[in-house]
Amino acid sequence: MLQDIIKKHIDGTVDYTELRAQVNTKRGVSMLSGNLISNVKSEKSGVSARVYKNGVWGFAANGEYDGEHIKAVLEKAKSNADFLDRKAGKGKPPLINGIPAEKTAGRDFLDVPQKEYIDFAKELDEYIKNKYPALKSRAVICRSDSMEKLLYVSTGSISHAIMPRAYVYAVMTAEDKDGDAIELFKVVNGGAGYFTDYYTDPASCYEDIDKLYEEVMKKTEGIFPEAGICDCILDSSLAGILAHEAVGHTVEADLVMAGSVASHNLNKKVASDMVSLTDFANAALGAEAPLPLYVDDEGTACKDAEIIKDGVLVGYMNNRESAAHYGMEPQGNARAHEFSDEPLIRMRNTAILPGKSKLSDMIASIDDGYYLVNTQNGQADTTGEFMFGVTMGYEIKNGKLGRALRDTTISGVAFEMLKTVDMLSDEMHWDTSGYCGKKQLMPVAMGGPAIKCRVNIGGR
Amino acid sequence: MENIKKITQIALNELKTAGADHAQCVITKGVSDEINIDNGEISLMRSLFDDKIALKALKDSKKGVIGINKTDKASLEQAAKECVEAALASVEDDAVSIAEFTENRDFVTGISEPDRDRFFDRMMEYIGDIKADYPKIHLEQVVADYTYCESFTANTNGVEYGHNHGSYSVSAMFSAHEGEKTTSFNMCDVSFMGLDKKIIDLGMQRTLFEQCEKELDPISLDEKFVGRAVFAPICFSDLLGSAFGNFINDVTIIDKTSPWYFSLGTKVASGSLTVTAAPLDERIVGGERVTDDGYISENYDIIRDGYLKSFSLSEYAAKKTGMDRSKNSSGCFVVGNGTKKLGDIIKEIDKGILVCRFSGGSPAINGDFSGVAKNSFLIEDGRVASALSETMISGNLADMLKNISDVSEETVCDGSGVIPWVAVDGITVS
Secondary structure, three states, X not given: OOOOOOHHHHOOOOOEEEEEEEEEEXXXXXXXXXXXXXXXXXXXXXXXXXXXXXXXXXXEEEOOOOHHHHHHHHHHHHHHHHHHXXXXXXXXXXXXOOOOOEEEEOOOOOOOOHHHHHHHHHHHHHHHHHXXXXXXXXXXXXXXXXXXXXXXXXXXXXXXXXXXXXXXXXXXXXXXXXXXXXXXXXXXXXXXXXXHHXXXXXXXXXXXXXXXXXXXXXXXXXXXXXXXXXXXEEOHHHHHHHXXXXXXXXXXXXXXXXXXXXXXXXXXXXXXXXXXXXXXXXXXXXXXXXXXXXXXXXXXXXXXXXXXXXXXXXXXXXXXXXXXXXXXXXXXXXXXXXXXXXXXXOOOEEEEOOOOEOHHHHHHOOOEEEEEEEEEEEEOOOOOEEEEEEEEEEEXXXXXXXXXXXXXXXXXXXXXXXXXXXXXXXXXXXXXXXXXXXXXXXXXXXXXXXEEEEEEEOOX | OHHHHHHHHHHHHHHHHOOOOEEEEEEEEEEEEEEEXXXXXXXXXXXXXXXXXXXXXXXXXEEEEEEEOOOOHHXXXXXXXXXXXXXXXOOOOOOOOOOOOOOOEEEEEEOOOOOHHHHHHHHHHHHHHHXXXXXXXXXXXXXXXXXXXXXXXXXXXXXXXXXXXXEEEEEEEEEEEEOOEEOOOEEEEEEEOOOOOOHHHOOOHHHHHHHHHOOOOOEEOOOOEEEEEEEOHHHHHHHHHHHHHHHOOHHHHHOOOOOOOOOOOOEOOOOOOOEEEOOOOXXXXXXXXXXXXXXXXXXXXXXXXXXXXXXXXXHHHHHHHOOOOOOOOOOOEEEOOOOEOHHHHHHOOOEXXXXXEEEEOOOOOOOEEEEEEEOOEEEEOOEEEEEEEOOEEEEEHHHHHHOEEEEEEEEEEOOOOEEEEEEEEEEEEO
């Protein structure tokens, strides 16, 4: 646990000031066809300060965490703010402070020995090797990460929180009839918490491993989709990336200020009536949110940010500065990844809310289209145009699933595509394993139900 | 350099005391000053002081690696113990190793002191130049920094290499706006060692800004065709990186899933393609001098005149497969230019596409790719026509390299690579 040696240094600051000590840890082992090609543990820690002055910010960070360096980063952050104010002063008023937040969250850091990761990877690899000898290649990756933050803000906010995550990835490569390598991966269990919370018995992963093998073998006989706009069912495992990439980024207020498509659509219809989307803070749909956040890195108490309600765009995600600009309430979306990073507007637990349809009815409603199951990566655009890679899917013919698909990409324009949504399933799937990239990385959760819509699919 | 050399020796001693048979230590001490621009205005100045220490321990042919950012003796002692523990928990593998001793050298590149005031003035000038010359361009975010790094690599075989380097870099994300019309964002990065030139004149920024302003009225393609695509330098470099990631790097060579596994010495691309991994090229800013494995970096050909000359393998992968390790681990590509002007290449195309940015799913191992052609233009009747929106391209990376029809005479250098425009047949556009 981080020792609190920063408290006394926040007293006496004149300008708005954040002082944050932080530790990020990573553990990872990668086993490639029985070879342990990576066996790494890392820890990065330090202290940073950010100072606001008349519309500009000064920031400084140092990897050393002691009284001398805490004082130094405070002075350097202030001198940087003074430098910018002198050179490019904007004369803006002080930030609105709001109600100070105070919260301690998360369990003490649990340093699971590297041997646990290695032994788990070896056993799972052995299972795959023995059961599926026809595979051309296999990989098992066990990893975990954690962020521990201790924050003091001159407004009076105090927070000490730990957010750990742990995951196992299985990757299988098989050959198609032409000898080409066909690959598929799956995140097997995992989520917020420590490695041993999820992974003590490799047998708990066998069902997912068997399913992965079944899918990769179907994919070896897969076809390329017919390129163009088509009816699709996006499985609930893809809904999250749609919420995150297609909508989430365009409503981050810094990108709204940059002229994103959301800048001229507030309070306008952007989706069909059945679509609602929320960036949840620490509770969602009657349960704790997958990656709960209670106080952000500007010391704002976290609340849900309602983005789309019944098809209407009703809000943005803000930090203190953008909230003041738009006359909105900040809801705790300012987040920094490492001690050396300044807080940026980031998503937390972003999800499209479930509907009432059954997935089987949704598939049955399509004569000619695709059911898209797994995704790998995605990218957003300020125009609302989005894309994401699809690594597993099936054609739908006359309401029934057909042949598997090869890797493809889908794209669309968010606020046009969301108007084509005419069915949402009653199930909900969260994905917490990824990082969002926006100058800095950030662990985020994303979720939603299966979605019937029209998108542009890449193919041959 | 003497200071971090001493720290590496302390770390190596701690690793040996903890029980390592062989050990390596790489230390980087970095100092950065960064200026941020948000929505066209200076917003933040950031100063960072940080160290990185990477320790590697080999024990009974088993490997452990640990990374920390503290250099005090107590932290190094603890990290060394954990590193050896990680090695002991690992799997025995005869391919794990540390670099052999050849000679010890120190390298100094770039500039050791920034001119902070002049750099700031250059950034203010940059904002002004864009407003004046490209009034529709909106700078969404710019990160401009000066970073100075001292790094030192040492191991228990007696290897000792130092490299000190300082340089500037600017990374810009921008779009064009007119009323409610907005283009897709585009990006450019440049690294440089002096402040004698205007920042707007570095790399291909002026071309990108000019193109971006023309993207305000894009058309949707209402047809599908298979034709010639001209890839802009940054975009071609990205696709080349994806191809090499799938075809010549450690993982797909070790597990023999690379489609090029048996292709060393054979023709894998058009004869007009030559790609060198060249961190020592004088146009590369602060290129790698010491490899990740602890050897002195040298340039090497990956593809010469279409023939595959080398894989890109670490020493581990080389020992695992019985092949040669690569002479650098930099990823700095220098692609040989052609003899035809870009304008003449475009003149020969009746119908095609100029692809300036690719936003797609990760290509499959066999090279199949599909994605959105961003910031891109239709080519019709030998000239660049309308900007395109919602347009997908697809193909196969291995086929793409074979189907190169032209490589431009012009190249773009952004400090991390030197790349021409490259025309390719057989790309599906939809």
